[in-house]
Amino acid sequence: MLTCKEITALVTDYLEGKLPFGQRVKFWMHMSMCGNCRRYLRQMRATVKLAGQLPTAPPPPEVRDALRKAFRDRKKPG
Ligand SMILES: [Zn+2]
Numbered sequence: 001m002l003t004c005k006e007i008t009a010l011v012t013d014y015l016e017g018k019l020p021f022g023q024r025v026k027f028w029m030h031m032s033m034c035g036n037c038r039r040y041l042r043q044m045r046a047t048v049k050l051a052g053q054l055p056t057a058p059p060p061p062e063v064r065d066a067l068r069k070a071f072r073d074r075k076k077p078g
Contacts, residue, residue, distance in 0.1 A: 002030045007037045011044045 002010070007030050013019050014027055031038055059067070 002026050004030075004034060004037055007031075007034070008040060011041055014041075015045060015048050 007027065010019060010023065010027055014024065019027060031041065
């Protein structure tokens with residue numbers, strides 16, 4: 001039987017569909033018996049969903065400057 005600590009370590013893999021079948025069964029078994037982990041899973045799922053909806057962060061200024069410079073250099077005639 002997995003402990004709550006092991007479950008919390010597996011949640012991300014579970015949500016990403018990375019858990020092998022055997023692990024998933026153990027995961028479900030724990031979930032069926034542990035309200036705390038069910039709540040944790042629900043929170044994580046909401047968090048992942050939210051993170052997926054966020055727009056990509058703009059690149060930091062130094063990256064932007066480098067890109068701009070590279071672009072400008074490329075457009076230089078000759
Ligand atoms: Zn638990």
